Amino acid sequence: MTITLNRLCVSTVMCYLRNILTFLFLAGIATASWAEQREFNLTIDEVAIEVAPGFTNKVFAFNGQVPGPLIHVKEGDDVMVHVSNNTTLPHTIHWHGINQTGSWQHDGVPGFTQEAIQPGESYTYKFNVDRPGSLWYHCHVDVWEHVAIRGMWGPIIVDPKNPSALEKEVTLDAILMLSTWQSPYASVYGKGGSPQDVSDYFSVNAKSFPFTQPIRVKKGDVLRMRFYGAGDETHQMHMHGHDMLITHKDGYPLASPYYVDTVPVGPGERYDVIVKMDNPGLFIMHDHVDKHMTNNGASMGGPMTVFEYEGVKMNDWYTWKNKVYDPNFFYSVSLTQGYGLFNSAPFMGKIVEQGKRRR
Amino acid sequence: MTITLNRLCVSTVMCYLRNILTFLFLAGIATASWAEQREFNLTIDEVAIEVAPGFTNKVFAFNGQVPGPLIHVKEGDDVMVHVSNNTTLPHTIHWHGINQTGSWQHDGVPGFTQEAIQPGESYTYKFNVDRPGSLWYHCHVDVWEHVAIRGMWGPIIVDPKNPSALEKEVTLDAILMLSTWQSPYASVYGKGGSPQDVSDYFSVNAKSFPFTQPIRVKKGDVLRMRFYGAGDETHQMHMHGHDMLITHKDGYPLASPYYVDTVPVGPGERYDVIVKMDNPGLFIMHDHVDKHMTNNGASMGGPMTVFEYEGVKMNDWYTWKNKVYDPNFFYSVSLTQGYGLFNSAPFMGKIVEQGKRRR
């Protein structure tokens, strides 16, 4: 459109006309349309995060955090993202679930849709968001390391133009990105993720129990949880005490939703579940892959949370009785704050010093 | 109730009265109510079971057996279970699929809903069964060892108040609990199940082929199989010669059942399938994860069975030609015997001697 209009601008009169046309065109977008232009910045930095007690891992972190910042937009929005690679290795960003209609060059696959973004370089992605749902973004360079064990992923939530009646009932939202870690490579960039390597820590939103957080609810809440298979193994998320209705697969609504108490979430997949919180108490949710419930075999750990109902008395021996609560650990607060890109301080890592960057 | 009434029986007249009261009480159950009170006892013992030829594993066994006894109740029943821990390590019981409506303290999660049951101690769980389907119970302490490789699980079948037309057609029921073993820890309590450990035996109802059993059917049978992911890996159950209709996931009926010939059963999950047995012959069913079909790489093994139709002639070379048949290996007999808790002698292990308990 802009290009077409610019061609009109060959004389002053025509330029004036162009400006009027441009104004009317943009005004038309503003009044007649839900779609908006969104412009975001993402850096990629080398930082270290503490995944579990005593276990710190060097990561490539979007805006310095793992998981990456929430990108919250609406179906139909035009999005522009400026990416700066401040790390020592090349990267790209693939926008998983964005169909890139008419914009395949922005799909983020090195050697196929673009050349990788080299250390110190920047790149701008532009695309229209024509698919609603639970999407995400992640690096597409050396995925067995960068995605599987270096935390290069973050959520994109695209609100649908026409949510279902059940979706409209949701009172509380949570995002749960499940992933894997390999402690032998925790401090060695450029290695790990080979078929012979063994993942030994497992996490939700990059933390293993007891570093995870509860989900505080009240009776009557309608909770939507969006599970992401962000790492390299399948997680079997089992919620106690409630019926989970699977409503979406990979962001697509199911014609025939179904109830489960255990949802298998494999690498790359997303499952949305909606749960009526009608059973006050303290109920846990955890990965039913038993070995995922330890931190490197040494103690109880892994992707686990507790649903803490308002008003339920906690016993003295309750493990999280004195837990310092972060209401945004599952992005629940950010998701209520309109559209945009939302950084999250608690997910920030500590900058890896230059001299210590390389092995 | 019975105990209370028995206390009345201190004279002939009172005994007569008791009998009349008992009759009226039981008649009342029959006419006015479907829900009942059920009271069960479970011990946890240290025994050793022979999983495969030459492979014996120390387990923590409910009532001395693996899998644990069948608990068969009706939707709406009130259940009380007295648990005695006769082992050297702490345990709890989580009732997987029971929603614990109003009874979250009975959910069986150590440090969250209760303190673990210490060696020598007892504990009583009470809950209402308000969800029908294929449920189960398992320990929730150190699950990577106790659930993944020590056999601490058993089935709970909750009959629905309103079964579907297809469910009413079922003529034969089978329960198949799939799981994993790690022979390096077979005789060492308190170890195993870490991310680095490798499962090397795979079983259905705690036996690997050839220790498994056939399922004997006749043409016209409608067979329901309930698959449980009780161990730590996903099993891909492939039935030969028949169409399996998946009707339930985790005990919940599917709005849109679908046919498969291979059903993936991950840790924590249950799938009910209903199969019209209309193809006389000898057809096997097995895990299609190929490595699961060996016993520690040494020979053919794993979770496998054969559907043996009545009247089919067995060849001389048929592997199970002289098999000693146990019609209750898949709980098929117990499931026809009304409601209650059903121990199963063939699943019983041998008591581990005290002096040999610890490594």
Add this chain to the structure above:
Amino acid sequence: MTITLNRLCVSTVMCYLRNILTFLFLAGIATASWAEQREFNLTIDEVAIEVAPGFTNKVFAFNGQVPGPLIHVKEGDDVMVHVSNNTTLPHTIHWHGINQTGSWQHDGVPGFTQEAIQPGESYTYKFNVDRPGSLWYHCHVDVWEHVAIRGMWGPIIVDPKNPSALEKEVTLDAILMLSTWQSPYASVYGKGGSPQDVSDYFSVNAKSFPFTQPIRVKKGDVLRMRFYGAGDETHQMHMHGHDMLITHKDGYPLASPYYVDTVPVGPGERYDVIVKMDNPGLFIMHDHVDKHMTNNGASMGGPMTVFEYEGVKMNDWYTWKNKVYDPNFFYSVSLTQGYGLFNSAPFMGKIVEQGKRRR
């Protein structure tokens, strides 16, 4: 029909009438019928295939190729297959998805439905194909080696009598058989596939990137892809830029198809997806199990392809700019050539010399 007609037979005249009606009815079936007799030959040979650059694996190959030849038939056909075992180990063929109605002895399970076909011996399988869909054939002897890491599998496509409206729209067909390899056993027949062994190469149609091929399409194509879990791990196939509609599971049509961008394909399973190719560009599809995207940890590899739309300009840095294209890599050409058995020269291996056969 027969029952209804039998009710007519209450007098001699009526019985005569019934017989005429029965004859006409059966004649109608015979003249209007679509079923045919098909007779095929399969050898099993010891050959070596190059799976990835620098990685050659000894296999047991049907007609000398991996994957095996396409068998393309129609629902209702009668099939006869003569098998000759030219290898040094015993084999059978199981026809995965063929129900073997009335022909259980042809199900191909050694020790259960037949004795294994010894080296140098032949065997003939006969069965009716009464189930349409994406079926396959594979060895059933020592599956942890022969199926998991020796390539003993090939596709059977059975066209349905009554395809759905959407199936009729398909303009391009592709078969993708996903599998695993273990390089330590690449040249050692009779070993590998144990629970402790680690798969280190991953492939589609027995090739790892960059030895895989693109799928060339034009805008408006309706592409059906049939994914097969032929090896020993679950693959998470993620297609970029398009909506995949899962229409069939294990060859059975789903009553409620659903969209995904990532389809989990476990061992033994098949998923049919139909995709409207409406987004010109270069979009990749790959396994989202990150470790599957390397060739033994050394470089980018694994089961990957690119959808290359007609007319899209390729950049100079495009990885496959000078790729020699094989339009039949996904059996797309063979599938347009009517019914029969279709060998595929590019899948042929090199004969293993007798003296080098044994370790």
